[in-house]
Amino acid sequence: xxxxxxxxxxxxxxxxxxxxxxxxxxxxxxxxxxxxxxxxxxxxxxxxxxxxxxxxxxxxxxxxxxxxxxxxxxxxxxxxxxxxxxxxxxxxxxxxxxxxxxxxxxxxxxxxxxxxxxxxxxxxxxxxxxxxxxxxxxxxxxxxxxxxxxxxxxxxxxxxxxxxxxxxxxxxxxxxxxxxxxxxxxxxxxxxxxxxxxxxxxxxxxxxxxxxxxxxxxxxxxxxxxxxxxxxxxxxxxxxxxxxxxxxxxxxxxxxxxxxxxxxxxxxxxxxxxxxxxxxxxxxxxxxxxxxxxxxxxxxxxxxxxxxxxxxxxx
Amino acid sequence: xxxxxxxxxxxxxxxxxxxxxxxxxxxxxxxxxxxxxxxxxxxxxxxxxxxxxxxxxxxxxxxxxxxxxxxxxxxxxxxxxxxxxxxxxxxxxxxxxxxxxxxxxxxxxxxxxxxxxxxxxxxxxxxxxxxxxxxxxxxxxxxxxxxxxxxxxxxxxxxxxxxxxxxxxxxxxxxxxxxxxxxxxxxxxxxxxxxxxxxxxxxxxxxxxxxxxxxxxxxxxxxxxxxxxxxxxxxxxxxxxxxxxxxxxxxxxxxxxxxxxxxxxxxxxxxxxxxxxxxxxxxxxxxxxxxxxxxxxxxxxxxxxxxxxxxxxxx
Numbered sequence: 001x002x003x004x005x006x007x008x009x010x011x012x013x014x015x016x017x018x019x020x021x022x023x024x025x026x027x028x029x030x031x032x033x034x035x036x037x038x039x040x041x042x043x044x045x046x047x048x049x050x051x052x053x054x055x056x057x058x059x060x061x062x063x064x065x066x067x068x069x070x071x072x073x074x075x076x077x078x079x080x081x082x083x084x085x086x087x088x089x090x091x092x093x094x095x096x097x098x099x100x101x102x103x104x105x106x107x108x109x110x111x112x113x114x115x116x117x118x119x120x121x122x123x124x125x126x127x128x129x130x131x132x133x134x135x136x137x138x139x140x141x142x143x144x145x146x147x148x149x150x151x152x153x154x155x156x157x158x159x160x161x162x163x164x165x166x167x168x169x170x171x172x173x174x175x176x177x178x179x180x181x182x183x184x185x186x187x188x189x190x191x192x193x194x195x196x197x198x199x200x201x202x203x204x205x206x207x208x209x210x211x212x213x214x215x216x217x218x219x220x221x222x223x224x225x226x227x228x229x230x231x232x233x234x235x236x237x238x239x240x241x242x243x244x245x246x247x248x249x250x251x252x253x254x255x256x257x258x259x260x261x262x263x264x265x266x267x268x269x270x271x272x273x274x275x276x277x278x279x280x281x282x283x284x285x286x287x288x289x290x291x292x293x294x295x296x297x298x299x300x301x302x303x304x305x306x307x308x309x310x311x312x313x314x315x
Numbered sequence: 316x317x318x319x320x321x322x323x324x325x326x327x328x329x330x331x332x333x334x335x336x337x338x339x340x341x342x343x344x345x346x347x348x349x350x351x352x353x354x355x356x357x358x359x360x361x362x363x364x365x366x367x368x369x370x371x372x373x374x375x376x377x378x379x380x381x382x383x384x385x386x387x388x389x390x391x392x393x394x395x396x397x398x399x400x401x402x403x404x405x406x407x408x409x410x411x412x413x414x415x416x417x418x419x420x421x422x423x424x425x426x427x428x429x430x431x432x433x434x435x436x437x438x439x440x441x442x443x444x445x446x447x448x449x450x451x452x453x454x455x456x457x458x459x460x461x462x463x464x465x466x467x468x469x470x471x472x473x474x475x476x477x478x479x480x481x482x483x484x485x486x487x488x489x490x491x492x493x494x495x496x497x498x499x500x501x502x503x504x505x506x507x508x509x510x511x512x513x514x515x516x517x518x519x520x521x522x523x524x525x526x527x528x529x530x531x532x533x534x535x536x537x538x539x540x541x542x543x544x545x546x547x548x549x550x551x552x553x554x555x556x557x558x559x560x561x562x563x564x565x566x567x568x569x570x571x572x573x574x575x576x577x578x579x580x581x582x583x584x585x586x587x588x589x590x591x592x593x594x595x596x597x598x599x600x601x602x603x604x605x606x607x608x609x610x611x612x613x614x615x616x617x618x619x620x621x622x623x624x625x626x627x628x629x630x
Contacts, residue, residue, distance in 0.1 A: 095448065095450055095474075096425075096446075096448065099421055099424065099425055099448065099449050099450070099473075100421075100425045100427075102417070102421055102473075103418065103420075103421025103422055103424070103425045103427050104425075104427060105418075106414055106415075106417055106418025106421065106422075107418055107421075107422050107427050107431075109414065109418070110411075110414055110415045110418045110419075110591070110592075111588070111591055111594075112415075112418050112419065112422050112427075112428075112586070112588065113427075113431050115586065115587065115588040115589065115591070116422075116428050116431040116432060116586065117431060117435065118587075118589070119580060119586070119587045120432065120435065122575045122580045122581075124571075124572035124573065124589045125589060126572075126589040126590060126591060129589065129591050129594070131411075131591060131594045131595075131596070132596060133410065133411065133414065133595070133596045133597075134414050135410055135414070154472065154473055157469065157472030157473070158414075158417075158469055158472070159410075256439075257439035257441075258439065260437045265434060265437045266437075271427070271430065271431065271434070272430065272433075272434045273426070273427065273430040274430065274433070274439045274440060274441040274444065275441060276425070276426055276430070276441060276444050276446060277425075279426075279444070279446045280446075280448070281446070281447060281448045282448075
């Protein structure tokens with residue numbers, strides 16, 4: 001009988017392949033597949049459109065380890081019906097995204113974005129620089145998972161007061177207070193900064209809409225590094241045109257790349273970044289910390305020890 | 316006999332004028348002077364070119380409270396000869412400058428500067444984004460005073476290892492290790508980030524020159540928020556052309572505004588900001604914390620309690 005296959009849909013260094021093989025002695029580790037081998041894949045690391053149909057229809061597939069934190073692009077219902085386990089890459093990108101958010105805030109508050117634009121035109125322009133102080137601001141993290149907790153830990157030490165929003169308002173590490181998602185529109189007027197770090201689910205679709213924007217402070221900043229479709233793009237654009245709040249930094253969009261005819265590109269009070277907040281150095285090691293931990297428990301007992309996705313919830 | 320004058324060369328809110336008057340009952344507080352009144356000024360808050368000559372030649376002047384941290388533009392020798400006390404604004408700008416430095420670093424490491432440039436051209440450009448991680452970097456603060464200590468406190472909590480340089484290498488709060496300025500060229504090769512926060516003195520003139528730049532890591536970042544003439548601009552420009560190190564963020568220059576024909580404006584590996592790092596909200600309150608403390612001790616005993624400048628040293 002052929003040994004079942006652990007299929008890596010992404011390149012990893014030899015040392016990590018060796019680590020995998022040492023844990024999973026009764027498995028073959030493959031980075032490419034023949035047509036016949038597809039039906040022997042038991043564990044898939046990553047998920048590509050090309051192989052989705054054939055992998056899913058194989059009765060051998062038992063576990064998918066996603067590379068990303070968000071798993072809304074995966075066939076969660078099918079996985080659930082076929083009892084396929086799913087784990088995600090949540091946590092890998094937490095430090096990078098946290099650094100991105102702090103950078104974006106200081107770029108705005110310290111007039112650095114404006115300086116970059118002025119430099120392109122050789123304009124000194126000291127008088128055109130808007131400046132403010134990050135320390136002392138109230139920041140609301142919408143989504144208190146790995147990334148939200150890392151952000152809270154880092155930015156609190158810069159003097160920021162960090163509040164959190166999650167599904168039920170349950171307490172989370174490092175937040176002054178946490179609220180239920182139902183109360184978002186009610187508390188947003190007290191915040192200087194609102195950061196969206198939500199997964200894409202039925203419940204979070206277009207959750208950042210006019211009900212939120214119209215209640216924000218005139219001086220507030222909105223940042224989205226979660227999923228693009230958590231934001232109602234048209235209502236956001238309108239709110240920014242009306243100057244309902246002061247500045248938006250957007251790393252994710254309902255359509256990516258952001259189409260060139262989208263008005264957001266040209267707005268002075270918007271920073272567009274091309275879905276880069278999660279880009280992280282030392283990615284392979286960070287990913288393997290998760291995957292190898294899961295592989296050990298999977299080999300021992302067909303269970304996952306970290307980052308298992310609840311398929312009906314979607315994160 | 317006319318009461319001696321406390322002359323404010325800058326506008327302050329009424330509440331602060333009241334505070335001053337309440338402490339200095341035997342003084343007049345003035346924001347404008349007649350020609351006759353100049354000779355009655357005993358305390359000057361701020362220093363302007365227009366009044367420099369007449370104030371200095373008056374034998375009544377006893378104390379100058381500078382607004383800025385740097386005092387290299389003041390006639391220190393004359394003050395020394397005439398026994399005029401001098402105090403500076405050191406500390407007021409520490410938080411702002413610290414936030415500026417962190418913003419500049421994350422703007423570079425997280426590809427935000429490049430994103431601002433791309434946005435101007437509606438370029439998505441994810442593949443053009445350079446990214447790195449701030450956490451884990453070694454940072455050398457050249458000048459371990461108020462600003463250096465604030466920076467160290469803030470940026471350590473983001474996972475950065477902070478080393479310090481000062482005149483003698485004496486220990487300072489919050490640094491992994493401190494070295495004497497003599498050793499700058501020797502240790503700079505171990506650093507990912509070098510931050511100049513030096514006052515302008517005889518000893519610091521052109522201290523950042525090719526001896527330093529040629530020893531820096533190829534990947535290193537250089538930031539100057541001290542005095543412009545602590546940097547040998549021509550040698551810096553050459554080093555950046557040679558790519559001796561990776562990136563420079565410059566907020567101060569030997570000539571300000573930076574002349575439009577200066578090649579630094581056009582360099583991709585340079586961020587020019589127009590001497591804005593010290594711009595700070597709530598300036599008046601921060602300044603009055605220093606001035607009123609000094610005013611109390613001055614009125615009581617003709618001594619200053621904080622921020623006195625050693626006139627022969629220059630800071």
